[in-house]
Amino acid sequence: MSSQSILQVKDITKVFGGIIAVNHLSFDINEGEILGIIGPNGSGKTTLINCITGFIKMTSGKVIYHGKNIEGKPAHKIADMGIARTFQIMRPYYTLPCYKNLVIPLFSPRAKRTGGWRGGGKLGDRDTVGIDILEEIGFERDSFVPYKLASTLPTGYLKRLELARCLALKPELIICDEIFSGLSMSEIASMVPLIERLQMDGITMIMIEHRLRELFQVANRVMVLNFGEKVIEGTSEQVMADEKVKVVYFGSEGAEEVMKYA
Amino acid sequence: MGILIYGTINSVALALMALGFALVYGISRLPNFGHGALYVVTGFITWSFFRGLGVNYLISIPISIIIIGIIGALIYQFILIRVRGMATSEIIASYAIGVAILEGLRWGGFKGMTYTLPVFLEGSIDIGGIPVDFHRMIVVGAGAGVVIFLWFFTHHTRIGLALRGMAQDERASLMLGIDSDFMAVVAMGFGSALAGLAAVLLLPLGNIVVESGYNVLILAIAVCIVGGLGSWMGAVIAAFLIGFAQILTVVYLGSHFQMVVALLAIILTLILRPSGLFGRQKELEERV
Amino acid sequence: MEERRKERLDRGIKIRTDKIYALMSWRELSYLTMPRLVLIVGILMLPFVVPGMYWQRVISIVCVYALLALIFDFLAHFVGLVSLGGAFFIGVGGYLAAILNTSAGLPPIVTIPLAALIGAAICTVLLLPCLPLRGVYFAIVTLMYPLVAARIIEALDILGGTDGIMGVESFSSTWTEQYFIILMTLLFLFGIRRLVNMDIGLVFRAVKDNDQAVRASGINITLYKAIAVFIASGVGCLSGACLVHIYMWSGISLFSLDFSILPIAATVIGGAGTLVGPVLGCFILVPISELLRAFGTLRIVFYSLILVAFIVFRSEGIMVYGQRKYHQFERWVKI
Numbered sequence: 054m055s056s057q058s059i060l061q062v063k064d065i066t067k068v069f070g071g072i073i074a075v076n077h078l079s080f081d082i083n084e085g086e087i088l089g090i091i092g093p094n095g096s097g098k099t100t101l102i103n104c105i106t107g108f109i110k111m112t113s114g115k116v117i118y119h120g121k122n123i124e125g126k127p128a129h130k131i132a133d134m135g136i137a138r139t140f141q142i143m144r145p146y147y148t149l150p151c152y153k154n155l156v157i158p159l160f161s162p163r164a165k166r167t168g169g170w171r172g173g174g175k176l177g178d179r180d181t182v183g184i185d186i187l188e189e190i191g192f193e194r195d196s197f198v199p200y201k202l203a204s205t206l207p208t209g210y211l212k213r214l215e216l217a218r219c220l221a222l223k224p225e226l227i228i229c230d231e232i233f234s235g236l237s238m239s240e241i242a243s244m245v246p247l248i249e250r251l252q253m254d255g256i257t258m259i260m261i262e263h264r265l266r267e268l269f270q271v272a273n274r275v276m277v278l279n280f281g282e283k284v285i286e287g288t289s290e291q292v293m294a295d296e297k298v299k300v301v302y303f304g305s306e307g308a309e310e311v312m313k314y315a
Numbered sequence: 316m317g318i319l320i321y322g323t324i325n326s327v328a329l330a331l332m333a334l335g336f337a338l339v340y341g342i343s344r345l346p347n348f349g350h351g352a353l354y355v356v357t358g359f360i361t362w363s364f365f366r367g368l369g370v371n372y373l374i375s376i377p378i379s380i381i382i383i384g385i386i387g388a389l390i391y392q393f394i395l396i397r398v399r400g401m402a403t404s405e406i407i408a409s410y411a412i413g414v415a416i417l418e419g420l421r422w423g424g425f426k427g428m429t430y431t432l433p434v435f436l437e438g439s440i441d442i443g444g445i446p447v448d449f450h451r452m453i454v455v456g457a458g459a460g461v462v463i464f465l466w467f468f469t470h471h472t473r474i475g476l477a478l479r480g481m482a483q484d485e486r487a488s489l490m491l492g493i494d495s496d497f498m499a500v501v502a503m504g505f506g507s508a509l510a511g512l513a514a515v516l517l518l519p520l521g522n523i524v525v526e527s528g529y530n531v532l533i534l535a536i537a538v539c540i541v542g543g544l545g546s547w548m549g550a551v552i553a554a555f556l557i558g559f560a561q562i563l564t565v566v567y568l569g570s571h572f573q574m575v576v577a578l579l580a581i582i583l584t585l586i587l588r589p590s591g592l593f594g595r596q597k598e599l600e601e602r603v
Numbered sequence: 604m605e606e607r608r609k610e611r612l613d614r615g616i617k618i619r620t621d622k623i624y625a626l627m628s629w630r631e632l633s634y635l636t637m638p639r640l641v642l643i644v645g646i647l648m649l650p651f652v653v654p655g656m657y658w659q660r661v662i663s664i665v666c667v668y669a670l671l672a673l674i675f676d677f678l679a680h681f682v683g684l685v686s687l688g689g690a691f692f693i694g695v696g697g698y699l700a701a702i703l704n705t706s707a708g709l710p711p712i713v714t715i716p717l718a719a720l721i722g723a724a725i726c727t728v729l730l731l732p733c734l735p736l737r738g739v740y741f742a743i744v745t746l747m748y749p750l751v752a753a754r755i756i757e758a759l760d761i762l763g764g765t766d767g768i769m770g771v772e773s774f775s776s777t778w779t780e781q782y783f784i785i786l787m788t789l790l791f792l793f794g795i796r797r798l799v800n801m802d803i804g805l806v807f808r809a810v811k812d813n814d815q816a817v818r819a820s821g822i823n824i825t826l827y828k829a830i831a832v833f834i835a836s837g838v839g840c841l842s843g844a845c846l847v848h849i850y851m852w853s854g855i856s857l858f859s860l861d862f863s864i865l866p867i868a869a870t871v872i873g874g875a876g877t878l879v880g881p882v883l884g885c886f887i888l889v890p891i892s893e894l895l896r897a898f899g900t901l902r903i904v905f906y907s908l909i910l911v912a913f914i915v916f917r918s919e920g921i922m923v924y925g926q927r928k929y930h931q932f933e934r935w936v937k938i
Contacts, residue, residue, distance in 0.1 A: 108815070132821035144816040146809050156802050157809045158820035179802055222821055346739065348746070397915045403685040406742045407867060408914045410687060414860055415907035418900040529750055536743055571758035578751045585732040585740060 059084045059257060060105075060136075060226060065114030067100055067281075074100040075111070076281040082226070087248070087258045089272035089289075091265060093301060097281035098261045099141055102228050106138050107131040118226075133163045137219035138228040141261075143211050147204040151192065151214055154203055155183035158221035167223040183221070190217050190247060209240035216247070226257045233264045241267050269293075277301060316443045318562055324451045326558025327458035328517055330551050332531050333538035334461065335509030337550040340539065341482045343499035345395060345405050349413030350510055351532030356416060357383045357511035358523040362430055372433065380511040387507025388500050395503075396496060417528045430523040432515070454516050461512065462551060478502055482545065530574070537577035541584045543591025552592060556580075610936040617930045638929070642879065643789060650781050659781055663849055665889040666788040667693075670842035672866035672873070672881030673791060674835040680876040681799050682831040683738055683811030688745035690862035692839025693846060694752055696722040700844035701768040701853035711774055715844040722840025727833045734828045746863075753858040767854025771847055784845050788882065791838050796878050798834075807831050860903055865892060868910040874920030883922060 060082040067075040075097045082088055090098050104111040107128035116124045123131055132138075146154050159169055159179045168175045169182045170189070176182065188194040190213045198206070203214065212232055219227050233241050241264070248271050252258065262268040269275070269289040277284040277292055279301045285292055292298055299308035332354070339347045357379050364375035390412060398404040434450035441447075469475035480488040481498050489495055513531075521527070538557055542549030557580050564572045584591055620631045650659050671689040678684045699718035703709045709717070729748065733740040756762055763769075774780035798804045806827055809817050814824050847853045865888055866881065873884025888906055895902035913920075919927075 106819070108818070127823075128818040129821050129823045132819055138819055140815065140819070144813050146805075146812055146816070148808070148812065149805065153805060156805050157817060157822065160802055160806050161821035163821045218816070218820060346743070394911065394915050397917075402739055403679070403742065404914050406685065406687065406739065408911050410746065411864065411867075411907040411910040411914070414864060415904045415911070418860070418903040418907070422898065422900045422904065533747055533750060536747070540740075540743070571755075574751050574754045574758075578747060581744065581747070582732050585736060585744070589736050589740070 057084050058082065059119055061115075061117040062105060063115040063117065065101065065104055065116070066112045067097075067104055067109065068112045074281050075104065078114075078278075078281065078283055080276055080283065080286060082257060082259060085252065085255060085257055086273040087252055087260060087271050089268045089275040090259060090261045090278060091263070091268065091275060091292075092278035092284070095280075096278040098278055099230055100281075101278070102138060102230055102259075102261065105131075106136060106228065129161075132222060133161065135163070135222070135225040136228065137222050137224035137226070139212075139215040139219060139230055139232055141230040141234070143208075143215055145203040145211055145214050145218075147202070149203060150200050151203055151206070151210075152180060152183040152187055152199045154214060155186055155217055155221050156180065158218050159183060161222060163222050170220040170223055186217050186220055187214075190220065191243065208235045209237070209244075212236060212240075212244070213247070216251075220251075224256065226259070227251070228259045228261075230261050231263060232260065233262055233267050245270055317445045318559075318566060320442060320445050320447055322555075322559040322562040324447075324455055325562050326555040327455045328513075329534055329538050329558045330554035331454075331458050331461065331509070331513035331516060333535040333542075333550045333554055334465070334547065335506040335513065336535040337539050337542070337545070337547055338465075338509060339503055339506035341545045341547065342478050342502035343391075343399070343481070343495075344485075345391075345399070345409065345499070345503070346536075346544075347503070347506060348406055348410035348532060349390070349416065350506070350535055351528035351530070352413035352416035353383055353387055353507045353510040354514045354531045355420060355523065355525060355528040356386070357514040358432065358518045359420065359430070361432060361515055361518075362523060365432070376515045379515065380508050383511035383514075384504045384508035387510075388504035391503035392500050396499070399496075399499070413528070413532070417525050420528075421525045431521075432519045432523065434519045450519060454520075457512075457516055461509070465547065474501065478505075533574065534577055537581050539591075541580050541591055543593040546591070546593035549591055549593030553580075606938040607935045608938055609933050611927075611931050611933045613931050614929075646785055646789065647782075650778075650785075656777070659777065660849070661890055661893050663781055663784050664846075664893070665885050666784040667842045667846045667849075668862070668865055668869065668889050669788050669882040669885040670791060670838055671862060672869040672885050673788075673795060673878060674838050675866045676870045676875060676878055676881045677795050677799070678831065678835050679870070681804070681811060682807045682828060683814075684734075684828065684832070685738060685742045686745040686835075687742050687867070688747070688749045688863050689839060689866050690749035690858045690860065691745065691752060692722065692726060692836050693843035693862045694749060694857040695725055695836075696840025696843025697847040697853045697857040698762055698768070699725075699840065700847045701771045702762070704771050704848075705768055711772060711844075711848045715841060715848070718844035719837045719841035722843070723833045723837035726836035726840065727829055730832050730836075731825075731829065734832070735825045749858040749863060753855045756855055756858075763854065765855060767852055767856075769852055771851045771853060773848055773851050780849060784842075784849075787841065787845070792878060792882055795834075795838075799878075803827075803830075861892070864903065864910065865889070865906055868906040868913075870920075871910055871913040871918075872920060874922030874924070874926075877920070877922040877926065880920050880922030884920075 058081040062081070063079050065075050065078045066073070078101060092098055100109065103109040104114070105116055107123070107126050107130070111124060114124060115122060118134060118136065123134065146157065156179045158164060159176065159182055165176055170186050184194060184199050187199045192198045192210065192213070198210070203211065215232070233244065236244065245267060248258070252271070260268060260272060272289060274286065275289050275292045276286045277298050284297050284301055285295050296308065299311055303311055336347060336350045339345055360382055361375050361379040364370040364378060365372050394412065395405065395408060398408050434448070435453050436449035439446045439448035469479045477488070477493045477498055478501065480491070480493060481495055485495055538550055538553045541557060542551070542553030557577060560580065561573045561576045564576050616631065616634050619627065620635050625631050625635050649662055653659060653662065671693065675686055675689060678686050696718045699722050700714040703714040703717055704711070730741070730744065733744045757765055774783065799808065806817065806822060810824055810827055817824055843857060846857070866885070869884030869888050870881040872887065873882065874880025892902045892906065895905060
């Protein structure tokens with residue numbers, strides 16, 4: 054895991070009418086690391102991701118990926134460059150079976166170039182590649198699960214399907230928007246090894262999360278946001294020990310209370 | 316000078332045509348593709364009262380406006396409200412109703428060039444060397460009056476404020492106790508009445524023909540798109556832009572190109588700035 | 604008090620014919636193939652069954668409308684683009700074929716494919732500005748194009764003005780004319796059906812259902828919408844070209860509301876999303892419309908009102924109902 058920075062976010066600002074959702078935010082991502090982004094609701098985390106991945110036009114700021122400016126590029130071009138994302142409100146193709154869900158990302162130009170997740174440069178039959186990817190993320194191949202309609206599956210499977218959709222692009226960077234939300238303890242317990250395995254395969258990840266205990270198991274660095282600004286950035290121990298973070302989560306009076314028991 | 320005067324007249328005419336459509340869309344999010352049909356029907360209703368039944372012209376006009384307002388509200392209440400919220404079904408249904416009405420009028424005997432309404436005042440005066448008839452000046456005055464009235468109505472009366480609230484944020488209005496279904500019916504009634512008003516003001520300048528129903532629909536949509544779907548101020552400004560553009564092409568290129576101007580305006584807006592001049596649907600919503 | 608609900612289950616034979624098990628016996632095979640065979644054979648036999656040339660001409664017109672209804676259903680329910688102006692495709696294809704035939708002297712066998720391809724290119728380019736935007740803009744623009752095109756041709760008196768282009772060659776024989784258009788209809792019916800289940804068809808359907816996810820997968824939505832529009836307008840222009848060679852004349856009436864509204868009404872009656880439903884809807888509506896031709900534009904009123912009724916009362920359409928009955932059965936079940 055080298056410490057070379059692959060994505061630099063410089064001074065992003067996004068204003069919606071009278072609301073400043075993201076306020077002059079800057080950070081870097083290094084290759085192969087997992088960066089966690091945490092913060093209370095409304096702190097601008099999803100807006101930040103939408104700006105980086107091109108779903109929203111930012112009011113000002115730069116995003117540099119592998120030395121190239123990507124701010125202002127349309128979302129599909131950014132995905133084509135290797136940045137994949139999941140959605141907080143899940144968006145599988147409900148009317149299609151699971152493995153057919155992957156046909157669409159495998160149809161993209163990037164998948165054709167890279168051959169999908171394990172393709173090694175050449176894309177085979179999309180159905181088969183889709184089922185391979187599903188097996189790798191935990192859908193049992195011999196069961197009927199990959200063939201079921203996406204609308205019939207529970208949340209845990211659908212979250213994995215979201216990840217599979219990202220993997221089909223053979224991404225370098227995956228941005229997960231609250232991927233642990235809505236999952237039971239056992240479902241999360243089986244997701245964490247999956248994320249670790251992806252990191253070992255060389256994928257860099259940004260994870261927006263509310264479930265801090267699970268996030269700290271996988272994240273190398275954590276960044277805290279509040280009202281669209283960066284409060285602190287550091288390892289999970291540093292972040293948890295910091296005064297300002299306690300104020301963000303508990304309010305100033307609450308923070309004093311918490312400090313008593315720290 | 317002539318361009319200035321006729322441009323203004325044309326622009327006000329366009330604004331009158333478009334305001335009804337803009338009102339209905341702004342409040343109930345319904346693109347009423349039957350707008351043109353309501354316009355033409357008002358003309359025929361006025362004609363029927365005035366020439367057919369011999370009712371005084373000054374009375375036929377408000378009666379027809381009220382009638383068309385009621386007809387529009389009824390259409391909404393009994394038919395269109397059932398497809399409320401489903402964008403494509405609303406478009407298809409309102410378009411089909413409009414077409415049914417217009418083609419029905421075409422079949423039902425209202426054919427030919429003999430149906431006209433008289434102008435309000437005969438005669439004309441000279442403005443800067445250009446003769447302008449009184450009726451056209453009345454149109455401009457009425458147009459200005461309508462805009463002022465609408466502003467006043469939506470800022471200072473209860474129903475008007477309720478309509479404005481719905482236009483801004485329907486859910487918030489619901490939470491404040493405004494019945495959005497009923498308000499949508501009211502909006503449709505007003506929009507239809509505005510279409511009727513435009514009809515009684517503008518039809519005396521020509522004949523009552525079914526074709527003008529389609530033309531009015533195209534022009535109203537063009538004005539609303541350029542101005543931004545949902546913005547009344549935008550519609551007025553867009554009406555002036557397109558109005559002057561049309562007069563300029565008439566002067567320099569010939570009178571055949573008026574519809575082309577409208578279409579080009581739409582295409583240019585969609586390419587350059589899809590939300591229009593003042594549209595409230597920016598970014599996330601305009602690009603799918 | 605016993606409460607009951609209606610339960611709907613797949614028929615046994617439907618499950619038994621899943622994929623390869625269809626080959627188990629003649630009964631299973633016929634369950635799958637019968638409807639398609641009945642459709643194909645029925646349409647092919649029609650020209651022999653109907654009494655006289657007038658009705659044979661009607662069948663050709665039905666097929667022209669059927670192609671339009673097919674592409675309306677394809678665009679609206681498989682790509683998410685509601686086209687309110689099918690007449691535009693007919694007009695573009697028709698005028699192109701007429702020009703190619705009268706000015707360049709090309710025979711129908713050449714003008715029809717050429718008109719389809721060139722027309723598809725023209726229509727796609729003209730519709731390009733509204734493709735990146737929400738569906739309502741596509742509806743507005745497609746509604747306007749035929750209306751404005753008709754007015755431009757009339758006002759500028761180009762392309763034959765109100766008289767139109769006369770003297771267009773017709774097909775070499777009535778049987779060619781008849782069966783060419785029937786074959787085209789069947790070809791595109793089954794072709795588009797195949798298309799929507801292929802990989803690219805899935806991308807189209809995904810664009811309709813969930814375009815954000817498609818964008819996040821690195822696919823350019825506008826490009827695929829343009830491809831779909833190209834295909835659809837190609838078919839539309841082809842049917843317009845055929846129509847012009849049938850009538851031996853091309854004029855402003857090609858842009859008339861008939862061609863815009865009847866396909867929509869046929870789709871709604873026949874069953875949206877089934878592709879075969881709209882075709883059947885045309886077989887029902889077009890003969891009625893021809894019979895009503897004596898009453899002038901009343902026929903347009905007629906199917907506009909039917910359209911409104913079906914949309915507003917959210918009827919599912921004949922084929923949707925039919926397919927449901929064929930594949931599933933219902934019964935009351937105790938709760």
